[in-house]
Amino acid sequence: MKSLLLTLAIIFSCTTSAGIIELSTDSVDVSKGDNVTIDINILDAVEFDFLTFNFAFDNTLLAFVDNTNSVDGFFADDFDAPLSGALYLSLDGFFDGITYSGSFLLASLNFLAQDDGTANFSAVFSNIDSFELEGVSVGTPEIKTASVSAPSTAILAGLMLAGLFYYRKPAKR
Numbered sequence: 001m002k003s004l005l006l007t008l009a010i011i012f013s014c015t016t017s018a019g020i021i022e023l024s025t026d027s028v029d030v031s032k033g034d035n036v037t038i039d040i041n042i043l044d045a046v047e048f049d050f051l052t053f054n055f056a057f058d059n060t061l062l063a064f065v066d067n068t069n070s071v072d073g074f075f076a077d078d079f080d081a082p083l084s085g086a087l088y089l090s091l092d093g094f095f096d097g098i099t100y101s102g103s104f105l106l107a108s109l110n111f112l113a114q115d116d117g118t119a120n121f122s123a124v125f126s127n128i129d130s131f132e133l134e135g136v137s138v139g140t141p142e143i144k145t146a147s148v149s150a151p152s153t154a155i156l157a158g159l160m161l162a163g164l165f166y167y168r169k170p171a172k173r
Contacts, residue, residue, distance in 0.1 A: 020044060020045075026039075028144060029144050032114065035112055035113075038108070040055075045102060049098065049100070050093065053125045054087070054089070058117070061115050064078045068107075068110065074090070077089075111143075
């Protein structure tokens, strides 16, 4: 019985420092035609030298534009993104002898809002990458895109005519 209690005490006293990948956005409500930036942050990661995952988005609402502010070794492959709605993202320091750890901005991904709706993002990790980061938790920000309704041309024409009649001067004879 003592060995069972000792084993349970050891199991429950062990702590792990799980690395977390957090997704955040610069804006939640955007209009059709606006740019949306998604930041991918790694928080409290243990030392690793590579990371690969698929980043899925709704390609009917958003179009991938490019990535900026990425850490050295980061690569975003958008070869099939217009059709599949997925980017292949990788961070590879293995061949360069670079190791990553701690908390840092992995990359900022830029998207263009194309249509109305609500878009979610997700990341799919392989078993190897989950092992490297000791468990990965992914937050998914929600983007709401909407068209901006412009006033009709008839209303604008009516306002212009009203302005012309208001400022009209009587003709001199």
